[in-house]
Amino acid sequence: MNPLGALSDEVSKLVSNIATQPMIGWATTFTPFIILIFLFALILILVSARHLKLVPQNRFMGIMEFFVSFTSDNIGYGVIGESAKRHLPFLLTLFVFLLLSNLFGIIPGLRPASGTMGVTVCLALISYIYYTVQGVKARGGWHYIKSIGPAGIKPWPLGAFIWILELISNLLRMLTLSVRLFANMFAGHIMLGVLATLCSLFIEAAIASLGGMTVAFGGIGLLWLLLLVVMYALEVFVAVIQAYVFTMLSSVYVFLATSEH
Amino acid sequence: MTALAVLGYGLAAIGGGIGVGLAGLGATQAVARQPEMYSRIFTVFILSAAMSEALGLLGFVLFFIAH
Numbered sequence: 001m002n003p004l005g006a007l008s009d010e011v012s013k014l015v016s017n018i019a020t021q022p023m024i025g026w027a028t029t030f031t032p033f034i035i036l037i038f039l040f041a042l043i044l045i046l047v048s049a050r051h052l053k054l055v056p057q058n059r060f061m062g063i064m065e066f067f068v069s070f071t072s073d074n075i076g077y078g079v080i081g082e083s084a085k086r087h088l089p090f091l092l093t094l095f096v097f098l099l100l101s102n103l104f105g106i107i108p109g110l111r112p113a114s115g116t117m118g119v120t121v122c123l124a125l126i127s128y129i130y131y132t133v134q135g136v137k138a139r140g141g142w143h144y145i146k147s148i149g150p151a152g153i154k155p156w157p158l159g160a161f162i163w164i165l166e167l168i169s170n171l172l173r174m175l176t177l178s179v180r181l182f183a184n185m186f187a188g189h190i191m192l193g194v195l196a197t198l199c200s201l202f203i204e205a206a207i208a209s210l211g212g213m214t215v216a217f218g219g220i221g222l223l224w225l226l227l228l229v230v231m232y233a234l235e236v237f238v239a240v241i242q243a244y245v246f247t248m249l250s251s252v253y254v255f256l257a258t259s260e261h
Numbered sequence: 262m263t264a265l266a267v268l269g270y271g272l273a274a275i276g277g278g279i280g281v282g283l284a285g286l287g288a289t290q291a292v293a294r295q296p297e298m299y300s301r302i303f304t305v306f307i308l309s310a311a312m313s314e315a316l317g318l319l320g321f322v323l324f325f326i327a328h
Binding site: 179182184187242 | 307308318321322
């Protein structure tokens with residue numbers, strides 16, 4: 001009896017379960033989790049706004065203050081510099097949403113809201129529109145359009161050619177931002193699902209065979225379980241890192257669009 | 262066809278692996294030279310590792326979409 005025989009069926013079931021399915025009307029299977037994130041963020045903000053003190057009084061407020069100061073110091077002022085204050089609301093909103101959605105997705109039974117292409121493309125579009133508008137505000141329309149390419153290239157056709165290349169790379173930022181987040185979340189969940197499936201298949205085989213192979217199949221099943229636990233820890237790390245990377249890159253793009261160089 | 266797709270993903274993983282390895286190499290050398298810059302170097306390392314890792318993950322996702 002081969003426990004790997006059913007793996008391919010199980011994996012295709014798993015993939016179609018994780019992929020976006022339409023639910024009622026315009027809602028998909030991911031919509032409840034986006035609403036859940038908004039409610040949770042609202043509760044966090046309301047609770048921490050009520051307990052706002054000069055010195056944080058308890059552990060919860062300590063964590064919230066650390067979160068805000070990390071975002072403003074490391075992502076905001078660390079990248080953009082002095083003018084970061086006006087961009088902090090945008091960066092914090094992005095970071096809170098991504099962190100909550102990635103971390104909720106790690107909990108078994110829930111889905112990551114960022115594990116679907118629709119959400120990540122929208123987030124990347126918001127980021128793109130935000131830094132373009134900020135760039136136009138900071139420099140004026142014509143100067144912003146000129147600043148996409150490098151200035152001061154002598155024969156003007158060469159400068160125009162480089163400007164077109166830079167424009168393409170500027171537009172591709174939307175694609176890379178959205179696909180990076182989506183691929184990380186999707187791939188991580190497929191990997192955890194495959195490991196869990198392998199573990200259950202081997203333990204089922206161990207129970208069914210009831211003979212010399214029981215110990216071998218059971219041992220392999222427990223090894224898959226161990227690997228699953230290790231990968232779960234890695235996925236928690238990846239969830240935080242990807243939220244950080246998305247916010248950090250948005251911050252870098254805002255800096256590039258608004259700074260004088 | 263599945264074997265080809267798995268092979269393709271293996272090839273895609275080479276590039277991502279080399280990229281993350283180079284980023285780690287550069288970060289270790291930089292920290293060894295200037296340990297006091299650890300936090301800024303770590304930020305840059307995480308950013309570049311995430312960028313090259315995304316290419317490998319693209320191959321992984323394409324495998325499941327094409328499957």
